[in-house]
Every structure is written in structure tokens, then in C-alpha cells.
Amino acid sequence: MTSYQETLDYLYGLEHFGISLGLENINELCTSCGNPQEKLRIVHVAGSNGKGSSIAFLRQMLRRHGLSVGVYSSPHLRHFSERIVIDETPISEAEIVALTRKLRPFVEKIPRIVTFFDFTTCMALLYFVRQAPDIVLLETGLGGRLDATNVARKPLLTVVTNIALEHEEFLGSTLLEVAAEKAGILKPGVPLVSGVKKGKIRDFFAERQREMAAASDFLGREFRIRRLRDGSFSYYGSEYRFVDLRLAMSGRYQEDNAALALRALEYISHEVLFEIKAQLVAEALASVRWPGRLQKVGDKPDIYLDGAHNPHGVRALEPELRRLAADRRLILILGVMKDKRIKDMSARLVPLADEVIVTQAPLDRACSPERLAEEVKIHCSKVFVTNSVAEAFALARERAKIDDLIFLTGSLYCVGEAFNVLDLPVIM
Numbered sequence: 001m002t003s004y005q006e007t008l009d010y011l012y013g014l015e016h017f018g019i020s021l022g023l024e025n026i027n028e029l030c031t032s033c034g035n036p037q038e039k040l041r042i043v044h045v046a047g048s049n050g051k052g053s054s055i056a057f058l059r060q061m062l063r064r065h066g067l068s069v070g071v072y073s074s075p076h077l078r079h080f081s082e083r084i085v086i087d088e089t090p091i092s093e094a095e096i097v098a099l100t101r102k103l104r105p106f107v108e109k110i111p112r113i114v115t116f117f118d119f120t121t122c123m124a125l126l127y128f129v130r131q132a133p134d135i136v137l138l139e140t141g142l143g144g145r146l147d148a149t150n151v152a153r154k155p156l157l158t159v160v161t162n163i164a165l166e167h168e169e170f171l172g173s174t175l176l177e178v179a180a181e182k183a184g185i186l187k188p189g190v191p192l193v194s195g196v197k198k199g200k201i202r203d204f205f206a207e208r209q210r211e212m213a214a215a216s217d218f219l220g221r222e223f224r225i226r227r228l229r230d231g232s233f234s235y236y237g238s239e240y241r242f243v244d245l246r247l248a249m250s251g252r253y254q255e256d257n258a259a260l261a262l263r264a265l266e267y268i269s270h271e272v273l274f275e276i277k278a279q280l281v282a283e284a285l286a287s288v289r290w291p292g293r294l295q296k297v298g299d300k301p302d303i304y305l306d307g308a309h310n311p312h313g314v315r316a317l318e319p320e321l322r323r324l325a326a327d328r329r330l331i332l333i334l335g336v337m338k339d340k341r342i343k344d345m346s347a348r349l350v351p352l353a354d355e356v357i358v359t360q361a362p363l364d365r366a367c368s369p370e371r372l373a374e375e376v377k378i379h380c381s382k383v384f385v386t387n388s389v390a391e392a393f394a395l396a397r398e399r400a401k402i403d404d405l406i407f408l409t410g411s412l413y414c415v416g417e418a419f420n421v422l423d424l425p426v427i428m
Contacts, residue, residue, distance in 0.1 A: 004093040007100045008080060014116035016364075021146035025114050029122040030151050032106040036125040040070075041271070042152045043264060046140040046182045047161025049313045050195065050257045053249065054161055055137045056290040057261035062135055063087060064280040067272065070133035072124040072149070074117070074141055077291055077416040077426050084124045086133050099123045117141050121148040134272060145184020157267050158185050159260060160194040163201050164312030165341060179204050188212040193263045195219045195256050223263045225255055235262050242278055246286050250294040253316040258285055291426050292415040294320055298422070301397075301404045305419075307412035309337065311344040314409075318348055321407060325352055329404040333392045334376065335359045335414035338367040342375050345410065350379035355399065357384045359392035361413035389417035 030037055043058070045051050052073060059069045068087055076082035081090035103122060107114045121141075128136050138155070140147045163179045179201045186192060192209050194216065196202045202218055209216035217223055223237045233255045234243040242262070247254050262281070269276050289295075292307045294317070304324065308317040321330075332353035336342050350356055358373045360366040369385045376383050386392040389408075396406045408418050419426060 004097055007097045010100065010104070011080065011116060011119065014114065014119055021143065023146060023148070023150060025110060025112060025118040026121055026148040026151045028110055029103065029106055029114070029118065030125065032109075033103070033122065033126055036122075036129040037152045038154065039129050040125065040136045040152075041134065042136045042138050042155040043157045043159060043268070044138050044140070044149065044152050044155040044185050045159045045161070046144040046147075046185050047159070047195070048164035048178070048182075048310060049308075049316070050161040050253075050260075051139050053254055053257040053290050053293060054159060054260045054264075055139060056288050057258045057285060058264050059137060060284040060288045061261060061265050061281055062268065064284040065269075065274055065277070067135055067274075068133040070124075070128040070131065070136040071139075072121070072128075072136070073139040074120075075412055075416065077412075077419045078424075079426070082426055083120060084127055086128070086131050091127055095127060096123075099126055102126070115148075118148050121151070125151075135268060140182075140185065143178075143181040143184065145181050147185075150185055153187065155185075155187060155190055156271050157264055158187065158190055158192050159264055160185075160192065160196060160205065161257065161260060162195045162312065163198070164310055175201055176204060183208050186212060186214070189214050191215040191217065191267055193217050193260055193267065195260050217263055219256060219259055219263075223259060225259045227252060227255060233258075235259055237263055237266050239266060240276055240278075242281055245282055248286055248289055250296075251316065251320050254293075289427065291424075292412060292419070297418075297424055298406075300402050301400045301406055303406045303422075304408070305415050306407070306409045307415045308345075308409050309340060309411050311341050311348070314345050314348050317409065318352070321349070321352055324407070325405050329354045329401070331396050331400055331404060331406045332356045333359060333389075333396055333406065333408040333414075334372065334410045335361055335369075335389065335392075335408075336367045336372060336410040337361075337363075337365045337413070338371070339365060340367070340411075342367060342372065346372075346375045346379060349409065350376050353380055355382040355384070356380050357386055357392045357395055359386045359389050359414065361389065361411055361417050363413055366411075366413070389414055390421045393418070393421055 062069045070086045084091040140149050206216045226234045294306045308314045330353045358369045
């Protein structure tokens with residue numbers, strides 16, 4: 001295996017094995033490589049929504065305070081290298097080839113199916129050890145307890161953004177069952193920062209932390225924010241208070257994600273021994289942009305992309321979409337994975353639209369446009385079926401007038417396809 005394309009073909013070939021939760025493979029891979037996870041200062045991030053934005057806020061604040069930061073996240077939008085980034089630089093093609101060459105012999109000795117996520121998680125950990133960033137922000141893929149990232153046994157801090165019903169065939173059909181899977185990343189003596197607000201779920205996490213002799217800080221309890229009508233907000237933490245904070249990212253729900261990042265920053269400052277500066281915090285938060293989250297990518301007509309992919313994310317998106325669509329026609333492009341709560345998502349989004357174009361990402365997990373259209377037609381009389389995001393955008397532009405709104409949502413995979421179709425740069 002010598003070329004980058006051959007390497008990608010091998011890695012993407014592992015995706016055909018699908019999702020296989022469990023730690024046997026990642027433990028064996030990391031053991032074969034000298035357990036790189038034990039040589040890193042890791043912040044482990046789980047949750048149903050908001051992981052990427054919280055990580056983006058935290059990364060930028062750490063960078064402004066002079067720290068080097070590694071980030072492992074998923075999925076990527078255009079390029080595989082987006083998954084493994086240090087500071088502002090994605091992993092190079094040469095490193096991807098070299099690390100794949102190093103790991104592949106270990107994979108071939110494992111008598112089980114090694115998935116794409118197992119492989120790439122180990123790759124990221126090895127890369128971070130080679131580059132030695134000050135902090136690594138490690139995002140779970142699915143769940144937590146059996147997620148490959150849970151090979152990190154001694155993180156500095158755990159962050160759980162929120163809990164919502166998702167991936168029910170893997171995580172359970174109740175919020176408490178999902179919470180139990182997410183809580184699998186909690187470790188003895190490791191503090192928790194969380195945006196969980198439902199009392200029963202919050203109590204569950206707090207009790208788990210007490211059992212492990214570890215602190216738990218919840219948004220709205222140990223730390224909080226105050227939203228102001230002028231679009232700014234204030235943060236009240238354990239030791240720090242910051243006022244007149246503003247975000248470049250759209251959607252006031254992002255202020256919750258920023259608050260989680262701020263509380264995490266407080267914890268990290270004690271571990272790494274630096275003083276948090278109010279001006280650096282304000283500058284960092286005002287500069288963060290996270291691709292594919294309520295992002296405007298075109299005008300005349302306006303075009304927006306958002307990766308909301310479950311009912312919780314859609315509920316957060318709904319008021320923003322209402323605001324954007326006020327007094328103009330909305331052409332909604334909708335593509336959803338077949339394991340999502342399609343009925344609930346459609347019931348919230350589709351009534352806001354004048355027309356809906358259903359589509360799909362080129363994945364086995366994607367809901368077929370025909371099946372999605374059946375659900376969408378319950379709430380909208382003008383529904384068009386397309387078989388690709390490219391076809392969906394071509395139709396949307398054909399039908400849209402200059403003052404209309406084209407809005408794509410339902411799946412980060414469809415957002416990624418939109419980035420390709422529209423040839424957009426992925427700027428983090």
C-alpha cells in the first residue's frame with residue numbers, strides 16, 4: 001500500500017462492516033501499539049447533540065491561551081483528514097498512509113472484524129502521541145460505554161453534552177437506557193461537565209459520579225448562563241464570571257455548548273496551570289465557526305445547511321428555521337439515516353416548508369427517498385423525490401426564486417455531500 005488513494009480505499013472498505021460496538025478490538029490494537037491513549041491528556045466528550053460545537057469552542061479557547069490541541073471527531077464533511085486535527089492543521093496524507101501501513105498488520109492478526117472506527121481511533125491516538133499536543137479532545141462516535149474512544153481509561157475530564165433518543169437498536173429505547181450507555185465514559189475520580197437538564201437523567205449521572213468519588217457539574221446548577229436580548233450572554237462558573245460574550249455561530253442554543261466549553265476550560269486550567277483571561281475567552285468564542293451547523297453557504301436565494309439529525313437537534317433548530325423562513329418561501333431539502341426517528345423529525349420540520357425535496361447520502365444507512373417521501377407527504381403536499389444531494393440542489397435552484405430560502409438538514413452525511421456538490425471549503 002503506497003498511494004493515498006489506495007489507503008483511503010482500504011479504510012473506507014472497513015466501513016462496509018458497519019457498526020460493531022465493543023472494546024476488544026480497540027484494546028488489542030492499542031496494546032499492540034504501546035497503549036498511546038495512556039500517554040495523552042484527554043478530554044472525553046459524549047452526548048447526543050452539540051459535541052462538535054462544544055469541542056470547537058473549547059479548542060479555540062485553549063488555542064488562544066497558548067495550548068496545542070488535538071481533536072478527533074466524526075464524521076468528516078469532505079476529507080478524511082478532518083477527523084484528526086492538531087491546532088489548525090489536519091493530519092497529512094503521508095501520515096495517513098504511514099499509520100495505516102503500521103496498523104494494518106496488527107489488524108490482520110485480530111480474529112474478529114475490525115471496523116473503520118476502531119482503526120481510525122487507534123490511528124488518531126498514535127498520531128497524537130507522535131505530535132504531542134498539550135490536550136486531546138476525543139469525541140465519541142456512538143454511545144460511550146462500548147465506543148472505541150472509551151479505550152481512554154484515564155482522561156482529565158469527561159463532558160456529556162445532553163441525552164436524547166438516538167440509535168435505539170444500539171443504545172436503548174428510553175432516555176435512561178441511552179444515558180447508561182453515554183455514562184460508560186465516566187471514570188473513577190474524573191470530573192464530569194454536563195449539559196443534561198432532565199432531572200431524572202441528571203440525578204442518574206450525579207449518582208454515578210458519587211459512586212466513583214468524582215465531581216459532577218451541570219449547566220443550570222454548578223454553572224449557568226444568562227441570555228440578554230441584545231444577543232450577548234454572561235457566564236457564571238465556579239471561579240470565573242464573563243459578561244458580554246458573543247458567538248459568531250448562529251442559534252442561541254450554541255450558548256449552552258459554549259458554557260460547557262467554558263466550565264471545561266476552568267477544569268483544564270487547573271490541570272495545565274494557566275490563568276484564564278477574559279479577553280482571550282471573548283475573542284475565541286466570537287471567532288468560532290463550525291461547518292454545517294446553521295451555516296449560510298449561498299445567497300440569492302439564501303442557502304443554509306444544518307446537521308440536525310435527531311428529534312432533540314431538530315427541536316433546537318426549529319425556532320431558528322422559523323425565524324429564517326419568516327415571510328418567504330422555504331424549500332426544504334431533507335435526507336435522513338434510516339435508523340433515526342423519521343416520523344418525529346418530519347412532524348417538526350416539514351410543516352414549516354412550502355416544498356420539500358427528499359434525498360439521500362450515498363450510504364447503506366441512508367433512508368430511501370421513497371420511504372422518506374411517504375412520511376413527508378403527511379405534512380406537505382408538494383414533495384419531490386431525488387436520489388442524490390446533487391440532484392436535490394439542482395431541482396431546488398430550478399424551483400427557487402431569488403428571495404426564497406433553500407435549507408438542507410436531517411443528516412451530517414447529507415451536509416457533507418452538500419459541501420462536495422457546492423464545492424465549499426471546510427473551515428474550522
